[in-house]
Amino acid sequence: MGVALGSVNYCLTGLIDKGYIKLENFRHADNRLAYAYHLTPTGIEAKLQLTYHFLKRRLKEYTEIKDQIQTLSTELADQNPGLLNDLDFKDILTPSTTSQT
Numbered sequence: 001m002g003v004a005l006g007s008v009n010y011c012l013t014g015l016i017d018k019g020y021i022k023l024e025n026f027r028h029a030d031n032r033l034a035y036a037y038h039l040t041p042t043g044i045e046a047k048l049q050l051t052y053h054f055l056k057r058r059l060k061e062y063t064e065i066k067d068q069i070q071t072l073s074t075e076l077a078d079q080n081p082g083l084l085n086d087l088d089f090k091d092i093l094t095p096s097t098t099s100q101t
Contacts, residue, residue, distance in 0.1 A: 007062050014058045020051055 015021045076083050 006066075007059060010062045011055055011058045014054065015051075018054060020054070 012021070
């Protein structure tokens with residue numbers, strides 16, 4: 001699909017932290033009506049805009065952190081080439097395959 005798993009996990013964690021999605025299993029909820037609410041088309045659009053802007057910021061933040069790790073790793077490798085051998089940075093240190101929308 002062209003989306004890095006790390007960026008998906010980072011965004012999902014952020015959405016869970018913000019309360020935009022729930023991680024609980026709805027099937028086992030005792031009071032399902034407590035979870036039901038209705039949004040108007042305008043309300044749905046507002047929620048979509050909030051989510052879109054949140055995900056856009058979150059992906060930018062992920063890319064910035066990834067770039068910082070790349071820079072620091074390169075500097076460390078130049079100073080002490082064997083220092084990073086035990087660390088698994090292959091998902092972070094490879095070029096991103098995500099496409100910008």
